[in-house]
Amino acid sequence: MPELPEVETVRIGLARLLPGRVVVRATHDTAKSFPNESRSVEKHLIGATVITVRRRGKALMIDLDTGYSLVVHLKMTGQLVFRDAVGERFGAGHPTDSLVGELPDRSTRVTLDFQDESKLFFNDQRKFGWMKLVQTELVEQEPFFLKLGPEALADDFTFEQFRAAVLRRKGTTIKAAILDQSVLAGVGNIYADEGLFAARIHPATRAGDVSTLKLKRLYRALREVMRLSISLGGSSDKNYVDAEGRKGSYLTFAKVFRREGQDCPVCSTKIIKLRVAGRGTHICPRCQKQGRLS
DNA sequence: CACTTGACCTGTCCGC
Protein backbone atom coordinates (compact mmCIF):
# COMPACT_ATOMS: atom_id res chain seq x y z
CA MET A 1 0.00 0.00 0.00
CA PRO A 2 2.70 2.49 -0.56
CA GLU A 3 1.00 5.83 -1.13
CA LEU A 4 2.65 9.23 -1.29
CA PRO A 5 3.90 9.33 2.34
CA GLU A 6 5.34 5.82 2.18
CA VAL A 7 7.04 6.40 -1.17
CA GLU A 8 8.37 9.73 0.08
CA THR A 9 9.75 8.04 3.20
CA VAL A 10 11.56 5.52 1.02
CA ARG A 11 12.84 8.35 -1.16
CA ILE A 12 14.24 10.21 1.84
CA GLY A 13 16.08 7.09 2.97
CA LEU A 14 17.46 6.25 -0.46
CA ALA A 15 18.46 9.85 -1.13
CA ARG A 16 20.68 9.58 1.94
CA LEU A 17 22.02 6.10 1.18
CA LEU A 18 22.48 5.77 -2.58
CA PRO A 19 24.13 8.81 -4.19
CA GLY A 20 27.74 8.13 -5.13
CA ARG A 21 27.37 4.38 -5.16
CA VAL A 22 28.36 2.55 -8.32
CA VAL A 23 26.28 -0.29 -9.72
CA VAL A 24 28.36 -3.32 -10.59
CA ARG A 25 25.70 -5.98 -11.03
CA ALA A 26 21.95 -6.28 -11.50
CA THR A 27 20.14 -9.55 -11.08
CA HIS A 28 16.43 -9.82 -11.66
CA ASP A 29 13.58 -12.19 -12.16
CA THR A 30 11.89 -12.39 -15.52
CA ALA A 31 8.82 -10.63 -16.78
CA LYS A 32 7.98 -7.40 -15.02
CA SER A 33 11.34 -5.98 -14.14
CA PHE A 34 13.41 -4.82 -17.08
CA PRO A 35 11.25 -6.47 -19.75
CA ASN A 36 13.31 -6.60 -22.96
CA GLU A 37 15.85 -4.22 -21.53
CA SER A 38 18.82 -6.54 -21.09
CA ARG A 39 20.99 -4.59 -23.50
CA SER A 40 20.32 -1.17 -22.01
CA VAL A 41 20.75 -2.60 -18.53
CA GLU A 42 24.20 -3.73 -19.58
CA LYS A 43 25.00 -0.41 -21.25
CA HIS A 44 23.38 2.19 -19.00
CA LEU A 45 23.01 0.59 -15.57
CA ILE A 46 26.14 -1.44 -15.02
CA GLY A 47 28.96 0.92 -14.09
CA ALA A 48 26.57 3.80 -13.45
CA THR A 49 26.83 6.04 -10.40
CA VAL A 50 23.67 7.08 -8.56
CA ILE A 51 23.17 10.84 -8.56
CA THR A 52 19.81 11.53 -6.92
CA VAL A 53 16.54 9.89 -5.94
CA ARG A 54 13.30 11.67 -6.88
CA ARG A 55 9.60 10.98 -6.50
CA ARG A 56 6.62 11.79 -8.67
CA GLY A 57 3.25 10.63 -7.37
CA LYS A 58 3.75 7.12 -6.08
CA ALA A 59 6.74 6.40 -8.32
CA LEU A 60 10.46 6.77 -7.58
CA MET A 61 13.23 7.73 -9.94
CA ILE A 62 16.82 6.78 -9.22
CA ASP A 63 18.86 9.02 -11.51
CA LEU A 64 22.17 7.73 -12.82
CA ASP A 65 25.16 9.50 -14.31
CA THR A 66 24.63 7.66 -17.59
CA GLY A 67 21.62 9.80 -18.44
CA TYR A 68 19.29 6.98 -17.50
CA SER A 69 16.98 6.57 -14.51
CA LEU A 70 15.60 3.57 -12.75
CA VAL A 71 11.89 4.17 -12.41
CA VAL A 72 10.17 2.13 -9.71
CA HIS A 73 6.54 1.66 -8.77
CA LEU A 74 5.96 -0.30 -5.57
CA LYS A 75 2.23 -0.78 -6.17
CA MET A 76 0.81 -2.78 -3.26
CA THR A 77 3.57 -4.81 -1.69
CA GLY A 78 6.80 -3.44 -3.12
CA GLN A 79 9.81 -2.66 -0.97
CA LEU A 80 13.17 -1.07 -1.71
CA VAL A 81 15.55 -2.13 1.02
CA PHE A 82 19.19 -1.13 1.27
CA ARG A 83 21.82 -3.22 3.02
CA ASP A 84 25.35 -2.07 3.61
CA ALA A 85 28.41 -4.16 2.93
CA VAL A 86 28.36 -5.84 6.31
CA GLY A 87 24.74 -6.77 5.89
CA GLU A 88 24.36 -6.59 9.65
CA ARG A 89 23.05 -3.09 9.95
CA PHE A 90 19.58 -4.33 10.69
CA GLY A 91 20.43 -7.68 12.10
CA ALA A 92 20.40 -8.82 15.68
CA GLY A 93 20.78 -6.09 18.23
CA HIS A 94 19.51 -3.31 16.04
CA PRO A 95 16.68 -1.45 17.80
CA THR A 96 14.21 -1.82 14.98
CA ASP A 97 11.08 -3.74 14.32
CA SER A 98 12.24 -4.56 10.82
CA LEU A 99 10.01 -7.00 9.01
CA VAL A 100 12.77 -7.88 6.65
CA GLY A 101 15.17 -10.66 7.45
CA GLU A 102 17.86 -12.18 5.29
CA LEU A 103 17.91 -10.82 1.76
CA PRO A 104 17.37 -11.80 -0.93
CA ASP A 105 14.28 -13.73 0.03
CA ARG A 106 11.56 -15.28 -2.10
CA SER A 107 9.87 -11.94 -2.73
CA THR A 108 13.05 -10.37 -4.11
CA ARG A 109 12.58 -9.41 -7.75
CA VAL A 110 15.69 -7.31 -8.37
CA THR A 111 19.04 -7.01 -6.63
CA LEU A 112 21.47 -4.21 -7.38
CA ASP A 113 25.03 -4.79 -6.25
CA PHE A 114 27.19 -1.74 -5.65
CA GLN A 115 30.93 -1.50 -5.90
CA ASP A 116 31.35 -1.18 -2.12
CA GLU A 117 29.40 -4.44 -1.69
CA SER A 118 26.28 -2.77 -0.39
CA LYS A 119 23.06 -3.85 -2.07
CA LEU A 120 19.60 -2.59 -2.93
CA PHE A 121 16.77 -5.13 -2.98
CA PHE A 122 13.48 -4.66 -4.77
CA ASN A 123 11.06 -7.03 -3.08
CA ASP A 124 7.48 -7.45 -4.19
CA GLN A 125 5.38 -10.26 -2.85
CA ARG A 126 2.47 -9.78 -5.21
CA LYS A 127 4.51 -8.83 -8.26
CA PHE A 128 2.31 -5.86 -9.17
CA GLY A 129 5.21 -3.45 -8.98
CA TRP A 130 7.67 -2.71 -11.73
CA MET A 131 11.10 -1.29 -12.35
CA LYS A 132 12.15 0.23 -15.66
CA LEU A 133 15.28 1.77 -17.06
CA VAL A 134 14.40 4.97 -18.92
CA GLN A 135 16.33 7.91 -20.32
CA THR A 136 16.21 10.56 -17.61
CA GLU A 137 15.06 13.35 -19.86
CA LEU A 138 12.28 11.18 -21.27
CA VAL A 139 10.87 10.03 -17.93
CA GLU A 140 8.01 12.51 -18.10
CA GLN A 141 7.04 11.06 -21.48
CA GLU A 142 6.34 7.66 -19.97
CA PRO A 143 2.63 6.85 -20.18
CA PHE A 144 2.42 6.54 -16.39
CA PHE A 145 3.78 10.05 -15.82
CA LEU A 146 1.85 11.67 -18.64
CA LYS A 147 -1.39 10.87 -16.85
CA LEU A 148 -0.43 12.23 -13.46
CA GLY A 149 -2.08 15.34 -12.09
CA PRO A 150 -0.35 17.86 -9.82
CA GLU A 151 1.68 16.71 -6.81
CA ALA A 152 -0.63 16.63 -3.82
CA LEU A 153 1.94 18.23 -1.52
CA ALA A 154 3.46 20.74 -3.93
CA ASP A 155 3.60 24.31 -2.63
CA ASP A 156 2.10 25.60 -5.84
CA PHE A 157 -0.79 23.12 -5.85
CA THR A 158 -3.63 25.45 -4.95
CA PHE A 159 -7.15 24.85 -3.71
CA GLU A 160 -8.53 26.28 -6.95
CA GLN A 161 -6.57 23.70 -8.93
CA PHE A 162 -7.81 20.96 -6.64
CA ARG A 163 -11.42 22.09 -6.98
CA ALA A 164 -11.23 22.34 -10.76
CA ALA A 165 -9.66 18.89 -11.01
CA VAL A 166 -12.25 17.29 -8.71
CA LEU A 167 -15.05 18.87 -10.73
CA ARG A 168 -13.73 17.24 -13.88
CA ARG A 169 -14.89 14.05 -12.16
CA LYS A 170 -18.08 15.48 -10.78
CA GLY A 171 -20.22 12.50 -11.79
CA THR A 172 -18.34 9.97 -9.71
CA THR A 173 -17.99 9.67 -5.94
CA ILE A 174 -15.69 12.05 -4.11
CA LYS A 175 -13.58 9.10 -2.98
CA ALA A 176 -13.09 7.86 -6.55
CA ALA A 177 -12.22 11.42 -7.59
CA ILE A 178 -9.40 11.87 -5.06
CA LEU A 179 -8.04 8.38 -5.75
CA ASP A 180 -7.76 9.32 -9.42
CA GLN A 181 -4.06 10.05 -9.97
CA SER A 182 -4.89 12.44 -12.81
CA VAL A 183 -6.82 14.63 -10.36
CA LEU A 184 -3.96 14.82 -7.89
CA ALA A 185 -0.94 12.55 -7.63
CA GLY A 186 -0.24 10.63 -4.46
CA VAL A 187 -3.46 9.91 -2.60
CA GLY A 188 -4.31 6.25 -1.98
CA ASN A 189 -6.88 4.39 0.03
CA ILE A 190 -5.58 5.15 3.52
CA TYR A 191 -5.25 8.89 3.12
CA ALA A 192 -8.46 9.14 1.14
CA ASP A 193 -10.36 7.69 4.10
CA GLU A 194 -8.49 9.78 6.65
CA GLY A 195 -8.91 12.98 4.66
CA LEU A 196 -12.61 12.42 4.06
CA PHE A 197 -13.15 11.77 7.75
CA ALA A 198 -11.29 14.93 8.76
CA ALA A 199 -13.38 16.92 6.29
CA ARG A 200 -16.62 15.22 7.44
CA ILE A 201 -17.52 14.05 3.95
CA HIS A 202 -19.24 10.77 3.15
CA PRO A 203 -17.01 9.02 0.59
CA ALA A 204 -19.96 8.07 -1.63
CA THR A 205 -21.10 11.67 -2.07
CA ARG A 206 -21.17 12.64 -5.73
CA ALA A 207 -18.03 14.74 -6.30
CA GLY A 208 -20.03 17.54 -7.88
CA ASP A 209 -22.29 17.71 -4.82
CA VAL A 210 -19.56 18.44 -2.27
CA SER A 211 -19.83 22.04 -1.10
CA THR A 212 -16.94 24.41 -1.67
CA LEU A 213 -16.45 24.67 2.07
CA LYS A 214 -16.12 20.93 2.46
CA LEU A 215 -13.89 20.67 -0.58
CA LYS A 216 -11.61 23.21 1.00
CA ARG A 217 -11.53 21.21 4.20
CA LEU A 218 -10.73 18.10 2.18
CA TYR A 219 -7.90 19.80 0.32
CA ARG A 220 -6.37 20.90 3.61
CA ALA A 221 -7.01 17.60 5.37
CA LEU A 222 -5.44 15.45 2.65
CA ARG A 223 -2.30 17.54 2.69
CA GLU A 224 -2.13 17.69 6.48
CA VAL A 225 -2.67 13.98 6.94
CA MET A 226 -0.01 13.07 4.38
CA ARG A 227 2.51 15.50 5.84
CA LEU A 228 1.89 14.06 9.30
CA SER A 229 2.35 10.56 7.92
CA ILE A 230 5.68 11.44 6.32
CA SER A 231 6.85 12.74 9.68
CA LEU A 232 5.91 9.37 11.19
CA GLY A 233 7.60 7.30 8.50
CA GLY A 234 4.36 6.38 6.72
CA SER A 235 1.82 3.62 7.35
CA SER A 236 2.80 0.00 7.80
CA ASP A 237 0.03 -2.52 7.54
CA LYS A 238 1.88 -5.65 6.59
CA ASN A 239 4.41 -5.18 3.87
CA TYR A 240 5.50 -1.61 3.88
CA VAL A 241 8.96 -0.79 5.19
CA ASP A 242 11.32 2.08 4.51
CA ALA A 243 14.70 1.93 2.81
CA GLU A 244 16.22 0.51 5.99
CA GLY A 245 13.56 -2.11 6.62
CA ARG A 246 11.71 -0.18 9.30
CA LYS A 247 7.97 0.20 9.70
CA GLY A 248 6.10 3.49 9.81
CA SER A 249 3.80 4.40 12.66
CA TYR A 250 1.10 6.51 11.07
CA LEU A 251 -1.61 3.87 11.49
CA THR A 252 -1.31 4.26 15.25
CA PHE A 253 -2.68 7.74 14.73
CA ALA A 254 -5.22 6.94 12.00
CA LYS A 255 -8.73 7.92 13.04
CA VAL A 256 -10.83 5.59 10.88
CA PHE A 257 -8.68 3.49 8.57
CA ARG A 258 -8.86 -0.19 9.61
CA ARG A 259 -10.74 0.82 12.75
CA GLU A 260 -14.17 -0.62 12.07
CA GLY A 261 -15.94 -1.51 15.31
CA GLN A 262 -13.95 1.04 17.30
CA ASP A 263 -15.29 4.34 18.60
CA CYS A 264 -15.10 7.49 16.52
CA PRO A 265 -12.57 9.78 18.25
CA VAL A 266 -14.94 12.72 17.77
CA CYS A 267 -18.41 11.41 18.66
CA SER A 268 -17.83 7.84 19.89
CA THR A 269 -20.14 6.32 17.31
CA LYS A 270 -18.85 2.95 16.08
CA ILE A 271 -16.78 3.21 12.94
CA ILE A 272 -18.07 1.10 10.08
CA LYS A 273 -16.57 -0.34 6.94
CA LEU A 274 -18.23 -0.19 3.56
CA ARG A 275 -17.28 -0.40 -0.10
CA VAL A 276 -16.86 2.74 -2.18
CA ALA A 277 -15.07 3.03 -5.50
CA GLY A 278 -14.37 -0.70 -5.25
CA ARG A 279 -12.24 -0.24 -2.13
CA GLY A 280 -12.62 -0.99 1.52
CA THR A 281 -13.79 2.30 3.03
CA HIS A 282 -13.92 3.35 6.67
CA ILE A 283 -16.20 6.05 8.03
CA CYS A 284 -17.93 7.37 11.09
CA PRO A 285 -21.59 7.13 10.05
CA ARG A 286 -22.47 10.06 12.28
CA CYS A 287 -19.70 12.49 11.36
CA GLN A 288 -19.85 11.65 7.66
CA LYS A 289 -23.42 11.93 6.43
CA GLN A 290 -24.28 11.79 2.79
CA GLY A 291 -25.92 14.36 0.58
CA ARG A 292 -25.87 17.32 2.88
CA LEU A 293 -24.47 20.57 1.59
CA SER A 294 -22.96 22.77 4.19
C1' DC B 1 -17.17 9.76 -23.44
C1' DA B 2 -17.73 8.98 -18.38
C1' DC B 3 -17.63 5.80 -15.29
C1' DT B 4 -17.32 0.99 -13.20
C1' DT B 5 -15.53 -3.52 -12.85
C1' DG B 6 -12.15 -7.14 -13.42
C1' DA B 7 -7.42 -8.71 -13.87
C1' DC B 8 -2.93 -8.76 -12.33
C1' DC B 9 -0.57 -11.85 -7.95
C1' DT B 10 0.30 -13.97 -3.42
C1' DG B 11 -0.44 -14.46 1.43
C1' DT B 12 -3.55 -14.33 5.18
C1' DC B 13 -7.63 -14.75 7.63
C1' DC B 14 -12.41 -16.33 8.33
C1' DG B 15 -16.09 -19.57 8.39
C1' DC B 16 -17.53 -24.22 7.86
Next chain:
DNA sequence: TGCGGACAGGTCAAGT
Protein backbone atom coordinates in the same frame (compact mmCIF):
# COMPACT_ATOMS: atom_id res chain seq x y z
C1' DT C 1 -7.16 -29.32 11.21
C1' DG C 2 -8.18 -28.57 6.25
C1' DC C 3 -10.06 -26.01 2.58
C1' DG C 4 -12.47 -22.75 -0.27
C1' DG C 5 -13.25 -18.14 -0.74
C1' DA C 6 -13.03 -13.30 0.33
C1' DC C 7 -9.92 -9.73 0.85
C1' DA C 8 -5.89 -6.69 0.64
C1' DG C 9 -5.50 -2.08 -2.85
C1' DG C 10 -2.50 0.68 -7.38
C1' DT C 11 -3.21 0.84 -12.01
C1' DC C 12 -4.60 -0.55 -16.59
C1' DA C 13 -7.65 -2.90 -19.81
C1' DA C 14 -12.09 -4.17 -20.81
C1' DG C 15 -16.94 -3.68 -20.21
C1' DT C 16 -21.41 -0.96 -19.61
